[in-house]
Amino acid sequence: MLELRKDIFADERDDNLKEIGKGTQRQDMLGHVTGTSPYFDDHKLQGMLHLKVVRSAHAHARLRRIDTSEAERSQGVRRVIRASDVPRNLNTLLSLINFGKDDEPSLAVDKVRYKGEPIVAIVADSPREAYEAIAKVKIDYEVLPAVFDVEDALKPGAPVVNEVYPKNTFTYHETYDRQQLRFGDADRALATADHVLEQRYQMSPIEHAPTETNGSIAAPDTNGRYIVYTSTQALFFSVDTCAKILDVPSNTFHFIGGTVGGGFGGKVDTLTEPLCILGAMLTGRPVRYVFGREEEMQYGPPRGAERIYIKDGVMHDGRVVARKVRAYFDSGAYTRLSSYAAVKCAAHLPGPYTIPNVHGDVYCVFTNRTPATAMRGFGVTAMDFAIECQMDKLAHLVGMDPMEFRILNAYRDGDMKAHRREAKNTALIECVQVAAEKAKWPLREDFKRMSSRKDGGGARAAVTPTPRETHAPTPAPSQQRTTYDRAPAASREPPPPPPQPTPPSPPRPSAPSHGATRFSSVFGTRRR
Amino acid sequence: MAKTALQFQHNGRDVAIFVDGGTNLLVALRELIGDMTPKFGCGQGGCGTCSVLIDGELHLSCLTLAETVAGRSVETLDGIKDGPNLHPLQRAFADNFAAQCGYCTPGMLMAAKALLDRNPQPSRAEVVEAISGNICRCTGYEPIINAVLAASSGGRARA
Numbered sequence: 085m086l087e088l089r090k091d092i093f094a095d096e097r098d099d100n101l102k103e104i105g106k107g108t109q110r111q112d113m114l115g116h117v118t119g120t121s122p123y124f125d126d127h128k129l130q131g132m133l134h135l136k137v138v139r140s141a142h143a144h145a146r147l148r149r150i151d152t153s154e155a156e157r158s159q160g161v162r163r164v165i166r167a168s169d170v171p172r173n174l175n176t177l178l179s180l181i182n183f184g185k186d187d188e189p190s191l192a193v194d195k196v197r198y199k200g201e202p203i204v205a206i207v208a209d210s211p212r213e214a215y216e217a218i219a220k221v222k223i224d225y226e227v228l229p230a231v232f233d234v235e236d237a238l239k240p241g242a243p244v245v246n247e248v249y250p251k252n253t254f255t256y257h258e259t260y261d262r263q264q265l266r267f268g269d270a271d272r273a274l275a276t277a278d279h280v281l282e283q284r285y286q287m288s289p290i291e292h293a294p295t296e297t298n299g300s301i302a303a304p305d306t307n308g309r310y311i312v313y314t315s316t317q318a319l320f321f322s323v324d325t326c327a328k329i330l331d332v333p334s335n336t337f338h339f340i341g342g343t344v345g346g347g348f349g350g351k352v353d354t355l356t357e358p359l360c361i362l363g364a365m366l367t368g369r370p371v372r373y374v375f376g377r378e379e380e381m382q383y384g385p386p387r388g389a390e391r392i393y394i395k396d397g398v399m400h401d402g403r404v405v406a407r408k409v410r411a412y413f414d415s416g417a418y419t420r421l422s423s424y425a426a427v428k429c430a431a432h433l434p435g436p437y438t439i440p441n442v443h444g445d446v447y448c449v450f451t452n453r454t455p456a457t458a459m460r461g462f463g464v465t466a467m468d469f470a471i472e473c474q475m476d477k478l479a480h481l482v483g484m485d486p487m488e489f490r491i492l493n494a495y496r497d498g499d500m501k502a503h504r505r506e507a508k509n510t511a512l513i514e515c516v517q518v519a520a521e522k523a524k525w526p527l528r529e530d531f532k533r534m535s536s537r538k539d540g541g542g543a544r545a546a547v548t549p550t551p552r553e554t555h556a557p558t559p560a561p562s563q564q565r566t567t568y569d570r571a572p573a574a575s576r577e578p579p580p581p582p583p584q585p586t587p588p589s590p591p592r593p594s595a596p597s598h599g600a601t602r603f604s605s606v607f608g609t610r611r612r
Numbered sequence: 613m614a615k616t617a618l619q620f621q622h623n624g625r626d627v628a629i630f631v632d633g634g635t636n637l638l639v640a641l642r643e644l645i646g647d648m649t650p651k652f653g654c655g656q657g658g659c660g661t662c663s664v665l666i667d668g669e670l671h672l673s674c675l676t677l678a679e680t681v682a683g684r685s686v687e688t689l690d691g692i693k694d695g696p697n698l699h700p701l702q703r704a705f706a707d708n709f710a711a712q713c714g715y716c717t718p719g720m721l722m723a724a725k726a727l728l729d730r731n732p733q734p735s736r737a738e739v740v741e742a743i744s745g746n747i748c749r750c751t752g753y754e755p756i757i758n759a760v761l762a763a764s765s766g767g768r769a770r771a
Contacts, residue, residue: 109706116714117702119649119689123715126648295653295661295715295749345651345715346749377654 112343121343123296124313125374129303133162135363135373136214138204138221139383140196143452144230144243147194151222152204158220160213162367165205167191170362171331176419177353180324185255187248188418188455190329190358196225197245197417198454200383207363207371230452234391234412237451245417245450254415254423254448261447263430267502268441268548270397273406277397279481284393285470289386289414292459296345298384299374300356302364305338310361312339316354317347325354326361337361349458353385353420388422388456389414390429390466394474397441402484402492406441407434411467413448416455421462423448428463434502435471436512437493438544442502487520488531498541506545510536620681622647623691631678637671638662640678641688649689649718653747660746663719664688670726672745689718692725701725704763705756712750719746724760732765739764 115121152164167173167189174186192203204221208214231237231245237252244250253261274280300314316322319341327334344351356373363371375384390413397406411429415422426448433444456462479489494512501507513536520527615630622645629644638655641647641664653659655674662673665687692699698706701724711717720743727734727742734742739760740753748756761767 110709110711112714113706113711116711116717117698117705117721118693119718119721121714123651125652128643128646128648293749295659295713295747296651297653344713346713348749377656377658 115343123343123345124301124315124341125296125299125372127301127313129301129370132301132303132370132372133207133209133363133367134211134214135165135205135207135360135371136211136218137191137202137359137373138206138218138223139379140192140199140201140203140225141223142196142225142227142230143199143232144228144245145196145225146228147192147196147203148224148226149222150204150224154220154222155204155206155217158208158213158217160209161206161217162209162369163207163363164217165191165207165359165362165366167193167203169366170329170358172329175325175329177321177325177421178419178424179328180321184419184423185248187246188420190362195228198452200379200454201417202359205359205363205373207367232451232453234389234414234447234449234451237449238412238447243452245452249419249450252450254419254426254450256423263426263444263446263448265430265433265442265444265446265502266550266553267443267504268406269551270406270408270441270443272551273441274395274397274408277405278400279398279478280395281398281474281478281481282393282395283470283474283477284391285466285473287387287390287392287466287469289389289453289456290459291381291384291386292346292348292350293381294344294346294348294350297375297377297380298351298355299372300360301370301372302357302361303370304364304368308336310337310364312337312357312361314339314341314357315344315347315351316341316357317344317349317351318354321352322354322357326357329358330361330365348460349387349462350384353455353457355384383454385416385420385455385457387459387462387465388416388425389453390470392467392470394470396474396478398478398482400482402479402482402489404437404439404478404493406443407437407439408443409433409445409467411444411446413446413463414453414456415448415450416453417450418455419448419450420455420457422456425456425458425463429467431503432464432467435468435475436495436510437475437490438495438499438507438540439493439502440546440548444502485527487516487525487527490516491527491531491534494536496536496538496540496544499544500547504547507540510540512536616679618679618682620683621685623687624685629678633679635678637664637673637676637678637681637686641673641686647688647690651715651718653715653719658747659716659719660723660743661716661719663722663746665722665726668726668729670723670745687722689721692721699725701728701760701763704759704767708755708759708762710751710755710759712748716746716748716750720748720756724756724763727760728764734760734764736761 156164170190173189176184176186178184192201206214206217229243231243302310302312305311319339323334323337323339360371360373393410395408398404413422413426426446430446434442476486479486491513495507495510497510499507513534618631619628641650650664650673651661653661657672657675664673667684723743723746739757
């Protein structure tokens with residue numbers, strides 16, 4: 085029996101993981117400062133071809149005829165790729181976790197649904213020759229009415245953006261047109277609140293604008309495999325997405341990535357790899373498909389814009405007693421990841437506050453805008469912005485200090501959250517106290533003494549009965565009333581202390597069973 | 613397409629290439645010389661990640677026609693190390709966490725080098741001005757400014 089001489093390597097690791105408080109260099113820092121970090125585009129391959137796509141000139145149009153004959157004869161063109169060349173030309177990113185229907189083609193088939201949607205791909209000897217050929221592709225469009233506003237998209241008679249979702253909303257659990265949260269009776273609480281404040285918040289799409297644009301290089305390897313250098317932020321996700329679209333086993337690919345020139349969520353959509361690999365498959369040559377800056381800014385997916393209506397009921401003493409939220413997540417023409425963003429949005433309601441009556445409707449809406457994607461806390465960031473603006477306005481309305489107003493309404497350990505989960509390890513009160521201290525913001529003594537660990541639970545853990553609703557969709561008012569201009573009416577009397585804990589706490593509703601579906605391979609999913 | 617013969621100094625070494633008319637210096641460096649340190653960010657002179665020094669002066673290689681550097685000296689990030697030893701600016705960037713994704717770093721370093729070569733003891737405002745043509749989307753600019761100041765002779769004197 086041979087034995088490995090472990091003593092030779094015995095001093096190689098001391099298993100001391102105590103790094104906090106010490107300066108530790110990033111493992112990729114030396115590569116970065118010497119310019120040797122291997123970004124995907126730093127790979128120069130012999131005989132490499134260049135792929136560019138013909139993009140839709142219209143936001144919504146039927147494709148009557150696509151004539152590529154002149155482009156095919158253009159100098160340097162190796163291959164023109166049409167929709168029919170894509171093995172499985174319909175996909176949705178989250179199909180890998182069995183969430184949503186396939187709704188997006190790699191190359192448009194009969195219709196384009198946003199300006200800049202890829203229609204034809206051209207592989208040529210040089211980028212310039214690819215661009216020259218692109219200018220020779222003739223497309224006969226029948227321009228269709230387009231919809232760019234989330235609420236317009238939900239009106240009867242609105243143009244249908246994507247026939248897979250004819251109501252212009254993502255379908256949850258094959259039934260529901262929204263994410264819905266009901267806790268207590270918000271309408272009744274609003275009717276008896278001292279003040280009601282309704283506001284509308286509108287976010288803009290935001291481009292990630294990474295300094296490195298999206299792109300990939302695919303090259304035939306030995307054994308019929310393909311090496312793919314990619315800018316992706318989600319390497320294995322991209323491998324599986326490509327395997328599905330190109331209808332080959334995922335071990336056909338050797339993806340090399342991990343060095344990403346800025347992502348921020350904008351490089352999770354597998355934007356370039358499927359066509360790039362297909363180009364390599366059809367030509368037998370290495371193919372490079374990189375977004376130019378204009379493509380990145382115009383057609384790269386942005387953070388989805390959200391429109392959020394919040395209607396709050398607040399008492400003179402500063403307690404928020406009801407919060408009603410209606411939010412529309414602008415997914416653009418395809419789902420990508422926005423369906424998940426809307427789930428996060430709903431899961432974030434009503435913010436880190438204990439509010440006994442909460443009513444939330446969050447829609448993932450399709451419009452003829454550029455498909456939206458992930459970006460830094462998408463689904464939550466915008467909702468937080470709206471909620472915290474609203475909290476400032478509410479504090480102003482009742483004449484309270486905004487920091488103290490947040491401490492008063494903050495959730496505490498033992499409180500019941502609107503999702504019927506007990507609040508645990510809460511720390512908002514302490515956060516606000518520390519922030520106030522750092523900012524030298526004066527807090528009154530009783531607010532300095534409040535704690536997330538004290539006075540939670542009890543009455544604050546109660547679940548108010550929620551009235552049954554008819555399932556007829558309630559039409560959304562086009563313009564909501566705002567009461568922000570109403571003068572502050574409350575005095576600066578300190579609010580009464582929150583209800584004292586009343587042990588033992590009432591039995592909690594049993595937690596819903598987990599139905600999480602785990603993705604196991606491209607070819608199937610399993611439930612656990 | 614007719615190609616033009618082009619000779620210049622690349623990081624102190626004579627090089628000769630043939631370029632197509634209209635080829636920019638960034639493409640010439642990356643694809644014909646094989647120096648991948650200057651990066652493509654925008655191709656429009658907006659981001660600074662392709663910055664190089666031509667005869668010691670800061671230029672955007674994506675907006676420079678390759679033919680215009682004939683007989684001149686081009687310096688990229690690939691040439692600023694001394695053998696295996698990092699340039700003081702590279703050391704300072706590493707020590708001050710002045711890189712995150714690393715993509716803007718080559719351009720930042722060249723802009724910083726152009727500054728320190730002509731002004732070894734810049735003020736903070738002068739550092740800000742010197743890197744104002746370079747976009748960083750990750751770290752924010754503070755660590756980068758601190759790194760350049762640390763590498764300046766004033767910063768080294770304080771250290």
